[in-house]
Amino acid sequence: MTDVYDRSERFELLAACDGETLAGLADGVLDCGTRLRVLQEPTPRLVMQRVVEPVEKRRFNLGEVVVTAAEVELDGEKGFAMVPGKEERAALSGAILDAAVAAGHDLTDRIAGELRAAAAERDGRRRRRWAESRATAVEFEAMEDEG
Amino acid sequence: MGYVAVKAGEEVIRRAEELFEKRRVEEGAADLDLDQIGGQLGRLTAQAMSEGGLYAPRLAALAVKQAQGDAAEAAFLLRAYRSTLERWGDSVPAEPDEMFATRRVSPAFKDVPGGQILGATKDYTQRLLDFDLADGGEPTDPTADWDLEDEEPRTLRNVIDVLRAEGLVEEPREDPDAESEDDEPYDTTRRPVLFPAPRSAVLQELARGETGAITALGYSALRGYGRIHPTLAEVRIGELPVEIEHPYTGEAVEVTSVEVTEFEGVVPAYETRDDPRFAFGYGLVFGRNERKAIGMTMLDASIQLDGDEPAEDAEFVLDVIDGIDSFGFVEHLKLPHYVTFGSILDRIRSIRERKRGTGAAGDESGDGGGGDDEGGEVDGGDGDDSDDGGDGDDAAAAEVSAGD
Structure with a gap:
């Protein structure tokens, strides 16, 4: 998940990035005088999380997750983003950045660098959490009856 | 019996x-921000999300704050908010094996593949009040000096798969009316639950x-009212990816994780099966809530036993376990x-x-009364002719409850 130029991987990078970073980058894009058209206003929506239970391998609906999605057109190129939570500004910013990279905007390299840095930070936090958990690995011993 | 507006x-x-609202602020303590609630009262926000059927950690923290810590009320607030939102769609079905687990133990298998990882838990320590927490002050990280190995996170194999590989798992019985793997799962937020309910609705x-x-x-069931x-x-706690189909590429992409x-509970089936x-x-469940x-x-x-005990009766269980339903119905009695x-x-x-x-007439006729069929509805009567309404209150309250 590091190829900013791949639409699907870019989606995941944008979704995992914090809202402030996205908004700062999107402001930079808009400051360059690009033409923006909002195709889908950033609106909180629901995604029903489906899970395959492992016993009978049947799907069921675990519950809904709040996300915010937005879609824009920037200099004729479409952009789409979806972020977790009720985060209208982050979603709109993400959609702008998605379109900007697709359009080969002048700030593409900077956007790519920031998104990769955010992803690396997230991976680092994840590795740390895994390492903390591994530090609590235990081998239980069954106690024999000594009597 | 209908309702009448007042x-x-x-x-x-x-x-x-x-x-x-004043009760929340009158002690003059600093206002809790949502990060504090989500971080320090994470079990409470998790409970609200789980019972609300809505995963939204920040909104759950807001709901807990607004409800002044009442988990049921917070869950209600989340469901009410949820009812204002459109659904984007369904996620790509997640396999539990995809979970990034930070806690995994097996009470059944001592030497489980992947190892026993206790994770963050106080399961093995005494429940004693920690008075140091009462003093406040700057929080310290007790793991700060841990010497940790840098390792790529791994997923852990599901224990059921281990048993299945040995042929020890009871495969689902052939039932022509049962859901198949390809069926759309039942969505109880959009369709009423009818019985017999499909397994997806029960879950x-x-x-x-x-x-x-x-x-x-x-x-x-443990106390004898069941088998x-x-x-x-x-036992696993971790993060499950939420993936959608990207509208442009059609590929499965991760939006977030929950x-x-x-x-997973193992139930020996040797008493009821030939093999x-x-x-x-x-x-x-959403969040960290091991009890639930x-x-x-x-x-x-x-x-799945479909027996006569309360816990084995799907209709009884599903009718009474929803917190919003039950607390709404119970608490409406105070209105x-x-x-x-x-x-x-x-x-x-x-x-x-x-x-x-009738009694007076009976005295005259020597009947002794008791011929009125409706007499039983007044709690059998107590012979008290006083008009204080005391006994009638109880009977009336019961009828309101039943009639509602």
């Missing part, structure tokens, strides 16, 4: 609400059930019932009048 002063109602309702109700009904006493094959608690194997119960997930596991296993109660009072007074009249 009117009251709008200003007074507003004042009552303001007084409720969805259990997953959004109220923690106390799930625990109590699961416990009932399930499972061994837990696996923290979940998962349990002794294991049957299973499954529990999966264990209860769900027991109820899932119990319901005005003046008209319905008034009509019941009138009825009771009328019956008592008639009884007095």
Whole structure:
């Protein structure tokens, strides 16, 4: 998940990035005088999380997750983003950045660098959490009856 | 019995609400921000999300703050908010094996593949008040000096797969009416639950059930009102990816992940099957809520027995476990019932009048009374002719409850 130029991987990078970073980058894009058209206003929506239970391998609906999605057109190129939570500004910013990279905007390299840095930070936090958990690995011993 | 609207002063109602809000701020303590609630009261926000059927950590923290820590009220607020949102669609079905687990233990298998990882838990320590926490001060990280190995996170193999590989798992019985793997899962948020309910509906309702109700009904099976006493094959806490189909590429892409608690219960089926194997119960809930997930596991296993005990009766279980339903219905009793109660009072007074009249006539005829069929509805009567309404209150309250 590091190829900013791949639409699907870019989606995941944008979704995992914090809202402030996205908004700062999107402001930079808009400051360059690009033409923006909002195709889908950033609106909180629901995604029903489906899970395959492992016993009978049947799907069921675990519950809904709040996300915010937005879609824009920037200099004729479409952009789409979806972020977790009720985060209208982050979603709109993400959609702008998605379109900007697709359009080969002048700030593409900077956007790519920031998104990769955010992803690396997230991976680092994840590795740390895994390492903390591994530090609590235990081998239980069954106690024999000594009597 | 229907409801009758009542009117009251709008200003007074507003004042009552303001007084409720004042209770939150009157001690002069610093206002809790949402990060503090989400971080330090994470179990509470997790419970609200689980019972609300809505994963939104920041909104859950807001709901807990607004509800002043009442988990059921917070779950209600989340469901009310949810009802204002459109659905984007369904996620790509997540396999539990995809979970990034930070806690995984198997009470059933000592040497489980992947190892036993206790994770963050106080399961093995005493429940004693920690008075140091009362002093406040700058929080310190007790793991700060841990010497940690840098390792790529791994997923852990599901224990059921281990048993399945040995042929020890009870495969689902052939039932032409049962759901198949290809069927769309039943969505209880959009369709009423009808019985017999498909397994997907049972699991969805259990997953959004109220923690106390799930625990109590699961416990009932352990206490002898059921036949399930499972061994837990696996306990996992971790993050499950939420993936959608990208509208441009059509590929599965991850939007976020949800923290979940998962349990698998092993139930020996040698008493009810020709070929002794294991049957299973499954529990999966939003957030960290091990108590509820264990209860769900027991109820899932119990319901599959389709027996006569309360925990084995899907209709009974699913009718009573939803927290919003139950607390709404129970708490509505404190709202005005003046008209319905008034009509019941009138009825009771009328019956008592008639009884007095019948009694008088009976005295004259030597009948002794008791010929009025409606006499039983007034709690059998107590011979008290006083008109204080005391006994009638109890009878009337019961009829309001039943009639509603």
